[in-house]
Amino acid sequence: MILTAIGLMSGTSLDGVDVAMIETDGKRVKAFGPSGYRPYSDVERRLLLQALTEAVHLEAREARPGILREAERVVTAAHAEAVASFKAQNRIASEDIDIVGFHGQTVLHRPADRLTVQIGDATALAKAIRIPVMHDFRAADVAAGGQGAPLVPVYHRALAQSLEREGPVVVLNIGGVSNITYIDGDTLIACDTGPGNALLDDFMHRTTGQRFDCEGRMAAQGTVDAAWIADALNDPFFMQPPPKSLDRNAFARRVLGNVAPADGAATLTAFTVAAIAKIVPRLPKRPRSWVVAGGGARNLTMMRMLRERLQPATVEAADALGWSADAIEAQAFGFLAARGLKGLPLSYPATTGVSFPMTGGIVARP
Template identity: 35%
Template sequence: MAETALYLGLMSGTSADGIDAVLARFPDSGGCTLIGRLSRAYPDALRQSILSASVRARALDLQTYAQIDARVGQAFAQLAADLVEHSEVPWADVAAVGSHGQTLFHDPLGNSLQVGDPNRIAIACGRPVVADFRRADMAAGGQGAPLVPAFHRAMFGRTDEDLCIVNLGGIANLSHLPSCDGPVRGFDTGPANGLLDEWMQTRRGCAFDADGALARSGTVHRPLLDALLAAPYFQQPPPKSTGRDHFNLEWCRARFPALDTLPDEDVARTLLELTVQSVADSLAPLADGGTRVLLCGGGADNGYLVERLREQLAQRTVGTTADGGIDPKWVEAAAFAWLAKRRMEGLPGNLPSATGAHRAVVLGAIYQP
């Protein structure tokens, strides 16, 4: 592919708060240049359908699945078309679209389901679409997640220092990028924004806790935090991955039945602290205390979450991926643009050291218009 080719990345995370889209160029000299970016919330009815389906995925009826698949595909296609129009570039300059889709179900033992019919995106955009990124890694014995460590290595890896990239989406994941030739390690640490978002939606009727304001006003409820941190996932060694179908409010209630009797602000504060503690505990054994940490994802905009992470990781320098050249909001969408480029070039996209696969494989299927 020509060095001037553009790739369009589409991403929606486990919080299902909306879709991010970027137009990116990846020069042969390295790095990523974002030509255009656009984000859009899902319509309320579609978001509610996604959230409901992701919690009850094991009992989802096929008609509901097919309807959500089509509607998400249409939403992705419309955002891609609007981004190209706003960016004032011809579709002919876009080599391919990389669509992560919307995860409804993720079982690290061998199954992962993303919706957002790529055929609808390909037909609407008139360009090849790469989708279904996770299952090739699973077929090779991996967990299909996390897939972003390969992109993190390509964009942020350095020879002069260790770095840890922490993505704070609905689920938090990290990538440890050693300065030497050692393997990149990456895994999901547990919930990031997902639980707090769900609590805010249920109790306050809003999508998220803006800047952590409600959490900041509360107090950590230690019995609740201890009950949640005692979950086996947090002690499980990597490789490991998880999703909203595991970490949701029903999971919280199962571990702490009195959840709904607590003050809203105390639960919010405790759920935020769960993210802080699980991320910090995951980082502790990875590298020495001087390793720099770069944050990305929606949680990087939560001022109180970032403040608490900096306090908990006081021995480390904590910044954002903007320090490495990519705005933290757009890292994951850019990653799937890059993975589309890898697929179109026939190159592997996974890192077995992160997913647990027995070999590197080419990720994704190509859907032609």
């Protein structure tokens, strides 16, 4: 049975809410629908950054002390607005949608402590948009001893099956954190590789007031500090085999010294790329092609560095294949919601380290 699902994603870059519609049976993609975006305001983003700071002290996933309660209200309202705008712009009625996949906003991810926290009130969202909402995708996997991330590999596999090319193929998503899905026939491996845009975005905002390095223009003018990168790559995380996952702020302590904005941007961009390249020797075979999604796909300097580091493999943006680099994660959570409704696995031993394939998600009804 084909379901029509809307996926919502507010990622670790804290830029806004992505919305995407997809038609799927939970195994294959029948059709892509429209997509949309609702940016966070500067006030909302500052609130979420503060929530990230306060969430470090959380010990219970349901707790919402201090600013976290207000942040949850803001996240829920932003998602409701995103869906309302999306439906209006595309003339879609609530009854035309079978399920909404609502990831929420991750404020803490500490799987070693069996703790992952995504804020967002799914019940309030379901009532606001008048559509059933599937949420809490990661909790069951983490409770069973998995990393709870990444969850998009099953969607990447569905997309890769439509490509007529020899494997291995790696789908690389560069959001706040970078993660890969390695696909080679029936072999599916996934993990976070290291920082994505989070360190770079935070540095740009701190030093220039800009929210990100548009197209990598700042990094293109700078000089990479190779010694700083070599030291950062000594972090124990890079020695671990997949599957493995990261909190957005896992590398925030590695602050650059007093450097020019261009040099800092170049160094942090190169660090993201070097961390991605570091995973290649830990894969069963060297990938033949890489497909890049997320904000990093729009960073021309990052894409150039990736092509240099990953050759002779091809490196191309998801948009070049007719996929949506911006909407791919939102599409994935629509796809995961459909899988969850059907009780199909969302995670596997080789993607999150869980002991056996796990389904997940909880449905909140209007």
